[in-house]
Amino acid sequence: MVPKIIIHGGAWDIPKPLHQPHLSGIKSALKIGQKILLNTDDPVQAVLAIIKNLEDNPVFDAGKGSFLNKMGEVEMDAAIMVGSDLSVGAVAAIQNVQNPIEVANLVRTKTEHLLLVGKGASGFAKEQGVAFIKTEDMLIGREKNRFKKLAGQDKVNIKSFFETKKPSDTVGAVVINSRGEIVAGTSTGGTPYKMAGRVGDCPIVGAGFFADDLIAGVACTGWGEGILKVQLAREAIDRIKLGNAPHKAASGAVDYMRSRVAGDGGIILIDKKGEVGFAFNTPFMPVGVATGEKIDFVHLGIG
Ligand code: ASP
Numbered sequence: 110m111v112p113k114i115i116i117h118g119g120a121w122d123i124p125k126p127l128h129q130p131h132l133s134g135i136k137s138a139l140k141i142g143q144k145i146l147l148n149t150d151d152p153v154q155a156v157l158a159i160i161k162n163l164e165d166n167p168v169f170d171a172g173k174g175s176f177l178n179k180m181g182e183v184e185m186d187a188a189i190m191v192g193s194d195l196s197v198g199a200v201a202a203i204q205n206v207q208n209p210i211e212v213a214n215l216v217r218t219k220t221e222h223l224l225l226v227g228k229g230a231s232g233f234a235k236e237q238g239v240a241f242i243k244t245e246d247m248l249i250g251r252e253k254n255r256f257k258k259l260a261g262q263d264k265v266n267i268k269s270f271f272e273t274k275k276p277s278d279t280v281g282a283v284v285i286n287s288r289g290e291i292v293a294g295t296s297t298g299g300t301p302y303k304m305a306g307r308v309g310d311c312p313i314v315g316a317g318f319f320a321d322d323l324i325a326g327v328a329c330t331g332w333g334e335g336i337l338k339v340q341l342a343r344e345a346i347d348r349i350k351l352g353n354a355p356h357k358a359a360s361g362a363v364d365y366m367r368s369r370v371a372g373d374g375g376i377i378l379i380d381k382k383g384e385v386g387f388a389f390n391t392p393f394m395p396v397g398v399a400t401g402e403k404i405d406f407v408h409l410g411i412g
Contacts, residue, residue, distance in 0.1 A: 111401045112146045113285050114139060115385045116159055118169055118395035119278035120330045120375035120410075128409060130168045131278070131395040136407045138162040139397040142282065147402065152284040152292035153214070156189060160210040160294045163280040167249045170278040172208055174249055175298020177256040180305045183247045184227075185209040185298050186312040189217060192291035192320035197223045199312035202305075203230040207242050210296045213312070215239070224312060252301075259302040279311060281318070281328030283379045291326035291379060293318045300333065309333025315343040324381060325349045325358075330394070331366075331374010339366045345376050355379070355386025363388045375410070 118135050142159035146152065164172025164187075175183045187209035188199035198217025201224060203209050212234045216225050225233050235241060259265050279297035295311040295318050303309075310317035310333040317333070319342040320326035327342040335341075341362055348358035359376040366372040367390055375389025377396065387396050387410070394410035 110285065110287050110289050110383050112150065112287050113379055113383050113385060114142050114146060114155065114159070114282065114399045115377045115379055115387065116142070116280070116282040116397050117328065117330060117375060117377045117387070118163065118280055120373070120389040120391040120394040121278070122392040123395070123409065127168070132407055132409065134163065134166045134168045135395045135397040136404070139399050139404060139407060142284065143399045143404070146284060146286065150286045150288070152286045152290050153189070153191060155284045156282050156292045156294040157210060157214060159282040160187070160280060160296050161208045164208050164210060164296055168278065169280050170298045171280045171296040173247055174252065175247065176301040176303070177248070177252050178299070178303050178305050178307070181256055182244055182305065183298060184305065185296070186308055187213040187294070187296040188312045188314070188318050189213050189292065189294040190314060190318055190320040191217070192293070192322040192326055195321060197314050199224040199314070200230040201226040201308040201312040203227070203234065205231055205241050205244065206234050206239055210294055212237070212239055223314065226308065227306065255301060265302050279330045281330060281377060283320070283326040283328050283377055285326065285379045285383050289322055289381060289383070291320045291322050291381070293320040293326040293328050295328050310336035310341065313337060315340050318342050319346050321346070322381060325355070325378050327376060327378040329374060329376050331391070332372050335366055335370040335372025336374055338370050339372065341366055341374070341376065345378055349378070349380050355384050356388065357386070359386040360388035363390050
């Protein structure tokens, strides 16, 4: 099988001046993942490298550049799932680490658990030798200003962020190697001005992500509460199982979310045959796809 990668940079109404930074961020992460995948044929390493690169890029709401919560702090969620053995590692509401995806993978490989949250997750990261990053060093001006603006409002409707010109640049990746091994990963700073301790879909298996070599790998983005309610990743997986082609499975799942909970967001996926699919119901969702040595495309979801 020819190795394949699909990645996304969040589903939302991206303002024009941010189109180019999103496209170049997706392109460089895709290239990094492609190089690793071609050299090692290891889909875990490829997903980790892609997500780390996107977490380090302040354009995206993951790692550095994450939204601030109501307390003016950064709490991040991330997850990785390996489709050969269904192993999962995830962290939620983690603080003071540069790369939550790295800690998620340590949960997968070094513990008997699937998900660590809050102080437990940050403490585990420290124990594993992951560098401590001060909250101030995670904050960027754009998000500090957004926080100030939101904190000055009487009422903040978080769901509306996914419907109007508001941000949501969560990141995700799905990779398949030459042996048909599939890995999916996600990372996010969540939603702007969320309550402290709020956890979205990104670290929840079956909601924000899923990977099974026998079926497909999926990563989701969008309004986390809606994604959780309909178990969006699982919804797409079930549609693949019913025989839908990847694009149809992805769009069917997004339409289902819209019709059941008025949810907005998007999905990327690769099925066991190595075919990619994606769908979203927001104006844009930056997507990049690579097949073997070729970059198939990088665009804002609309080719
Ligand atoms: N799904 C993420 C969350 O609700 C946000 C996003 O995808 O942009 O935490």
